[in-house]
Amino acid sequence: xxxxxxxxxxxxxxxxxxxxxxxxxxxxxxxxxxxxxxxxxxxxxxxxxxxxxxxxxxxxxxxxxxxxxxxxxxxxxxxxxxxxxxxxxxxxxxxxxxxxxxxxxxxxxxxxxxxxxxxxxxxxxxxxxxxxxxxxxxxxxxxxxxxxxxxxxxxxxxxxxxxxxxxxxxxxxxxxxxxxxxxxxxxxxxxxxxxxxxxxxxxxxxxxxxxxxxxxxxxxxxxxxxxxxxxxxxxxxxxxxxxxxxxxxxxxxxxxxxxxxxxxxxxxxxxxxxxxxxxxxxxxxxxxxxxxxxxxxxxxxxxxxxxxxxxxxxxxxxxxxxxxxxxxxxxxxxxxxxxxxxxxxxxxxxxxxxxxxxxxxxxxxxxxxxxxxxxxxxxxxxxxxxxxxxxxxxxxxxxxxxxxxxxxxxxxxxxxxxxxxxxxxxxxxxxxxxxxxxxxxxx
Amino acid sequence: xxxxxxxxxxxxxxxxxxxxxxxxxxxxxxxxxxxxxxxxxxxxxxxxxxxxxxxxxxxxxxxxxxxxxxxxxxxxxxxxxxxxxxxxxxxxxxxxxxxxxxxxxxxxxxxxxxxxxxxxxxxxxxxxxxxxxxxxxxxxxxxxxxxxxxxxxxxxxxxxxxxxxxxxxxxxx
Numbered sequence: 001x002x003x004x005x006x007x008x009x010x011x012x013x014x015x016x017x018x019x020x021x022x023x024x025x026x027x028x029x030x031x032x033x034x035x036x037x038x039x040x041x042x043x044x045x046x047x048x049x050x051x052x053x054x055x056x057x058x059x060x061x062x063x064x065x066x067x068x069x070x071x072x073x074x075x076x077x078x079x080x081x082x083x084x085x086x087x088x089x090x091x092x093x094x095x096x097x098x099x100x101x102x103x104x105x106x107x108x109x110x111x112x113x114x115x116x117x118x119x120x121x122x123x124x125x126x127x128x129x130x131x132x133x134x135x136x137x138x139x140x141x142x143x144x145x146x147x148x149x150x151x152x153x154x155x156x157x158x159x160x161x162x163x164x165x166x167x168x169x170x171x172x173x174x175x176x177x178x179x180x181x182x183x184x185x186x187x188x189x190x191x192x193x194x195x196x197x198x199x200x201x202x203x204x205x206x207x208x209x210x211x212x213x214x215x216x217x218x219x220x221x222x223x224x225x226x227x228x229x230x231x232x233x234x235x236x237x238x239x240x241x242x243x244x245x246x247x248x249x250x251x252x253x254x255x256x257x258x259x260x261x262x263x264x265x266x267x268x269x270x271x272x273x274x275x276x277x278x279x280x281x282x283x284x285x286x287x288x289x290x291x292x293x294x295x296x297x298x299x300x301x302x303x304x305x306x307x308x309x310x311x312x313x314x315x316x317x318x319x320x321x322x323x324x325x326x327x328x329x330x331x332x333x334x335x336x337x338x339x340x341x342x343x344x345x346x347x348x349x350x351x352x353x354x355x356x357x358x359x360x361x362x363x364x365x366x367x368x369x370x371x372x373x374x375x376x377x378x379x380x381x382x383x384x385x386x387x388x389x390x391x392x393x394x395x396x397x398x399x400x401x402x403x404x405x406x407x408x409x410x411x412x413x414x415x416x417x418x419x420x421x422x423x424x425x426x427x428x429x430x431x432x433x434x435x436x437x438x439x440x441x442x443x
Numbered sequence: 444x445x446x447x448x449x450x451x452x453x454x455x456x457x458x459x460x461x462x463x464x465x466x467x468x469x470x471x472x473x474x475x476x477x478x479x480x481x482x483x484x485x486x487x488x489x490x491x492x493x494x495x496x497x498x499x500x501x502x503x504x505x506x507x508x509x510x511x512x513x514x515x516x517x518x519x520x521x522x523x524x525x526x527x528x529x530x531x532x533x534x535x536x537x538x539x540x541x542x543x544x545x546x547x548x549x550x551x552x553x554x555x556x557x558x559x560x561x562x563x564x565x566x567x568x569x570x571x572x573x574x575x576x577x578x579x580x581x582x583x584x585x586x587x588x589x590x591x592x593x594x595x596x597x598x599x600x601x602x603x604x605x606x607x608x609x610x611x612x613x614x615x616x
């Protein structure tokens with residue numbers, strides 16, 4: 001046993017001894033467990049399905065698109081098949097007509113006047129002149145926020161979606177075109193433990209079923225007539241959903257939307273927010289980004305990667321930003337200098353498996369060096385910098401969040417970055433210039 | 444859960460929650476996250492309680508859930524800084540004690556800077572006092588990985604400002 005071993009052990013035990021025992025643990029645990037259980041099996045089923053006879057003809061095809069779910073229509077014979085293609089069946093009676101939408105089902109609190117007005121306001125900001133019509137709503141227990149599935153006429157076409165309340169505005173989890181003869185609106189929504197598959201169909205559909213293995217269908221828990229939910233625990237490469245008509249025949253069968261794209265753009269970095277985001281800076285950045293997209297801030301969503309302030313007092317943040325419904329997020333840098341001037345850097349889109357994102361912080365044109373803020377994957381061990389093609393890589397200093405900074409000569413050419421993971425294995429090496437690409441090119 | 448099982452689980456929580464909270468704290472670095480992590484792990488254990496036949500292994504079960512949950516949070520809870528630290532109570536200190544506390548503060552900061560996996564291994568090896576084999580089993584890695592990763596973690600701690608050998612030796616004098 002050596003000195004370092006002793007001190008690590010002593011530090012951990014010393015810290016641990018300062019932690020007071022928790023109170024009321026059992027009650028809290030039991031409450032949480034019951035909530036998890038409810039969410040998993042959707043046990044708190046309310047309502048029952050009103051059974052109305054129907055014969056169906058047309059069935060939609062669900063097409064998972066990156067960032068949104070599209071429902072297109074196919075017409076064909078009333079047969080059922082276990083393939084990756086949606087099944088055709090008799091169904092037009094169940095189809096959603098945007099001019100005569102299904103009656104609202106669910107909790108009236110979810111569409112309380114002020115809440116619905118806010119949702120409609122934010123929707124109209126996104127789609128001017130359009131008014132959303134709620135089809136189903138609920139107060140989602142874990143967040144205590146309303147969530148509403150809706151349809152809306154937008155000009156000559158129609159869209160459908162799901163909106164969730166959030167402290168900073170409405171979050172449109174789904175915003176997709178509505179194809180003719182759509183029978184079911186399947187939504188992969190955030191869940192307490194696992195994602196939920198929520199399906200909204202016609203009030204007179206007999207049942208909505210889910211097959212995690214693509215074959216064995218079981219009734220989803222109905223939470224209102226024609227509305228059902230199930231935890232999404234199946235294999236998403238093969239799982240299927242189907243709607244059963246009142247005659248017991250399949251009115252629709254198709255793939256389940258990909259949960260990875262259910263609520264967020266496909267290229268969202270699943271990194272924690274690091275650093276400190278100065279007060280108000282995120283709002284300013286959001287507004288600036290919205291302006292650049294000719295949208296309002298209400299429809300912008302962000303994934304902040306890092307925020308900080310440099311020695312000269314320049315506040316900055318690095319984030320991904322997108323308009324609700326976008327298939328990919330933009331990477332955005334926002335700087336606010338001490339003289340009040342601001343700078344929005346619209347960077348090239350970052351891939352979901354990116355190893356690093358770099359922000360160029362330059363305090364003034366007269367500054368002899370600029371600062372590269374290198375925000376790497378959280379598992380990164382070290383970032384190294386070489387000031388030219390032939391120069392040796394030297395470790396860059398890191399802050400407590402594992403974010404590295406490099407003092408860079410603004411005239412540098414062919415300088416390079418290298419990234420090592422926590423085990424010392426190289427995960428990236430490339431030119432700095434390639435990390436400073438903007439939406440309109442690299443430099 | 445039947446009343447008998449519920450009482451058994453309640454007894455387990457009562458007996459072990461303090462120790463488990465400390466382990467959660469070691470993994471998260473701050474008390475709010477530690478409490479949340481522990482509650483989540485225990486809630487999952489509650490749901491699985493009747494299927495856990497070996498009650499001697501419940502600690503290991505909960506610990507494994509905490510490690511897995513921590514990893515999944517790390518992916519999902521992007522609003523939480525990875526190693527946010529909270530304020531701990533002031534401790535009265537003499538001169539030597541002050542040196543020791545300063546050293547431990549520096550060590551704690553250095554531990555917080557370790558990559559997640561290295562930190563988990565250090566916690567399991569030096570706080571939980573698990574063997575290399577037990578640590579490997581808890582994390583689902585090879586014993587060789589435990590050895591090499593722990594060695595790298597210690598090397599990183601040694602290189603951390605404020606934790607040079609002379610600082611440690613000075614504090615121990």
